[in-house]
Amino acid sequence: MRPPSVDALARSLADIDLPHPLLVDAARAAIAAGDPGTARSRAESTRRALLGPVVNATGILLHTNLGRAPWPVRDEGGYRNLELDLATGERGSRDTHAAGLLARLCGADDALVVNNGAAAVLLVLRTLAAGLSVVVSRGELVEIGGGFRIPEILAESGAHLVEVGTTNRTRLADYEAAIASADPPVGLVLKVHPSNYRITGFTSSVPVSQLVGLGVPVVVDVGSGLLDATCPWLRGGPPEWLRDEPACRQTLAAGAALITFSGDKLLGGPQAGVVAGSAAMVARCRRQPLARAVRPGGHVLGAVQQLALAYLRNDGDAIPLWRMASVPVEVLRQRAQAIVASVGDPAIVVDTDATMGGGSAPGTVVPSVGVAVPGSVAAELRSAPTPVLARVVDDHTVADLRTVDPSHDDLLAAALKAAVLQ
Ligand SMILES: *Cc1c(COP(=O)(O)O)cnc(C)c1O
Numbered sequence: 001m002r003p004p005s006v007d008a009l010a011r012s013l014a015d016i017d018l019p020h021p022l023l024v025d026a027a028r029a030a031i032a033a034g035d036p037g038t039a040r041s042r043a044e045s046t047r048r049a050l051l052g053p054v055v056n057a058t059g060i061l062l063h064t065n066l067g068r069a070p071w072p073v074r075d076e077g078g079y080r081n082l083e084l085d086l087a088t089g090e091r092g093s094r095d096t097h098a099a100g101l102l103a104r105l106c107g108a109d110d111a112l113v114v115n116n117g118a119a120a121v122l123l124v125l126r127t128l129a130a131g132l133s134v135v136v137s138r139g140e141l142v143e144i145g146g147g148f149r150i151p152e153i154l155a156e157s158g159a160h161l162v163e164v165g166t167t168n169r170t171r172l173a174d175y176e177a178a179i180a181s182a183d184p185p186v187g188l189v190l191k192v193h194p195s196n197y198r199i200t201g202f203t204s205s206v207p208v209s210q211l212v213g214l215g216v217p218v219v220v221d222v223g224s225g226l227l228d229a230t231c232p233w234l235r236g237g238p239p240e241w242l243r244d245e246p247a248c249r250q251t252l253a254a255g256a257a258l259i260t261f262s263g264d265k266l267l268g269g270p271q272a273g274v275v276a277g278s279a280a281m282v283a284r285c286r287r288q289p290l291a292r293a294v295r296p297g298g299h300v301l302g303a304v305q306q307l308a309l310a311y312l313r314n315d316g317d318a319i320p321l322w323r324m325a326s327v328p329v330e331v332l333r334q335r336a337q338a339i340v341a342s343v344g345d346p347a348i349v350v351d352t353d354a355t356m357g358g359g360s361a362p363g364t365v366v367p368s369v370g371v372a373v374p375g376s377v378a379a380e381l382r383s384a385p386t387p388v389l390a391r392v393v394d395d396h397t398v399a400d401l402r403t404v405d406p407s408h409d410d411l412l413a414a415a416l417k418a419a420v421l422q
Helices: 006-011 020-032 036-049 098-106 117-129 150-157 172-181 208-214 248-253 279-287 289-293 298-312 320-325 329-343 378-382 406-421
Strands: 110-114 133-137 160-164 186-192 218-223 258-262 273-277 348-354 366-374 391-393 396-400
Touching (some): 020 036, 098 110, 117 150, 117 218, 117 258, 117 279, 133 150, 150 160, 150 186, 160 172, 172 186, 172 208, 208 218, 248 258, 279 289, 329 366, 366 406
Parallel strands (some): 133 186, 186 218
Antiparallel strands (some): 110 273, 258 273, 366 396
8 A cells, every 4th residue: 555645644634733834744754654643643742742731730839840930921912111111202121110129029229130040140240240259158059950050150250269168067257268368359258048958967157147247248149039038928927838948038138239039939920030139239230241131021021020019919819839839738638539529439639748849948848638549640641631740659640739720620630530541
């Protein structure tokens, strides 16, 4: 039998939601492999590999592979007053809307929004410390993941790293000695939040309130971006698992000249980075040529503005990360019972430990509830119409409800049901 023509095979796939050239690719690859029958599954794989929504049932609230915080970017796609002052009709600045609101929330004189946390650190170091020494504790020379290493970022910025103290203990006198003898002279002290691991036991580090007495500017990479340690946007106040997270407002109040943090970790927003603090230093960062290379677009700035407005209203329920993090366990249990009733045997309700993840609140757990089925059905769940990501623990697959929006419970139940029937 002659193989079907590429064109006929591609046309037989027309019901798959892909442009014709991609269907042709699938048809051609299937024929080349000598197996035209695989054209449909090839095209479907291409379709599923595109960027799209998934159900996060991992219990990891800030899952880096799933885009960290789930913040909706609502965008009509039209023109906007990105760099236009509507009062005067003159050229304005893209740093006035979202950045101004964030500055207010942090208690900062001024702020600047960039593409991500790494860009914020790089921009600050390049602006304030290129050609100068930067003093960092050996306990804070961290790697954040995805290759963000403090010593490498420092080298990239043109600053000279001066390490002080030891991995577990650094004292004020270590900083004083380094500042007295450094060549080139010290431009700033950098304090980095070791946001994704914890050193316990015989340890000491120097708090910001003491570093600010050293006579050089103190820059703090807060990392995860908890805005305020008192969490005024949460009705119940700060939860126990947040206790060791440094907060933006309190770090600036302790005297830091500048702070940097991510937009999509504990801030709960889109991928972005923030520099906040001294007006003069933020202005220098804004004038740095690199600032242009790391500036976000209007749709991101619009999303950050929405987020900042929710914080100014103390409306934690409007921020999906905080809404999910603060749902009472009993509410999750009721949802789990309903899902188990819908899936039937062999699904059961289980207690779980959710985590913040994404390099935030390391070593702490958020009590949670999930639905477990025997064996590993992770691959079957990933192939559901809306892919579901779950955890496999002790030969069970567990879908943790802490990270699932209630509107997705039906999708999750259907995917679990299909997976256990396979
Ligand atoms: C996450 C993190 C970064 C990097 O931020 P991205 O937004 O991922 O680029 C830098 N420093 C610290 C301390 C962090 O926790």
